[in-house]
Amino acid sequence: MSNSLSPSPELVDPLDPLIGYHLRRTTVAVTAALADLLHPLGINVGEATLLLFLGANQGCTQSDIGRALRAQPANLVPLINKLALLGVLDKQPGKGRAITLSLTTDGERLHASVSEAFERHESRIGRSIPAERRDEVLALLRQLCRDACHP
Amino acid sequence: MSNSLSPSPELVDPLDPLIGYHLRRTTVAVTAALADLLHPLGINVGEATLLLFLGANQGCTQSDIGRALRAQPANLVPLINKLALLGVLDKQPGKGRAITLSLTTDGERLHASVSEAFERHESRIGRSIPAERRDEVLALLRQLCRDACHP
DNA sequence: TATTGTTATACTCTATAACTATA
């Protein structure tokens, strides 16, 4: 009853009591659901995340993004190239070698669609989490992330 | 104060209020911490997970594992081969084309070390989650995973 | 034919090293 294995009742799942295990499995399922929502828009989760950040920080640089999203600058390159190729992102020379990024008009449009998809996704998540626990869950995840980074 | 961005205070993080985003980021950090714990044992998270399951289900088959862990059978092949190569896993012919898997004596030893690593990992997670909330968090993750799979 | 296992392949995410360009 406490074990989420349905078939083959003779099998035991020693992973089932582990938070880390369910964290991984749940993240995979939840992220796949978001990817499905984004699929009609022609972008994946990473690109959409970048687009959302960009929409809120027009004119920021690639290294700003890397620091804020804790992504390796090298890993942003293909995402930025994809968005530029779609014509939703505009590059302008900044200080030094920096390049400032902003959204085009098409980019603003896509940003609106992506925001809507993320909102639908979050409200679906909200259906599994009592509203009064939402902030507590967020705080717990942030804490867990901080602690895991400095073990 | 509610935003976890430390530097560049002029930047806004529209992802910060999203559960899905923190689920992803936290899982990456937590899983990397587990990988660090397992590194001295010479196996990665996937192989360790398989070993734990195997230790609790000696004589199960590869398709049992796939169903229980919701892994694609094709993705289990390299993990099983790695464990067999390490000499910790024994294959015996089963019914039909099935192969039953069990741990060798070395496998039992490695299993004990892996269990210990997972316990240390879980107790580190426990330091970020109040003990009285642990079961609630587990229930929430399981629920979220179930709901995400049937949107 | 249905089940089990395997191979090949592809996409995504993450990480590091080595390189280039600019102040």
Added chain:
DNA sequence: TATAGTTATAGAGTATAACAATA
């Protein structure tokens, strides 16, 4: 020299299609 960006590469997780073997 320090910062910003890029390229190449590697490892891990996930997924599907196609195939082989066995009851």
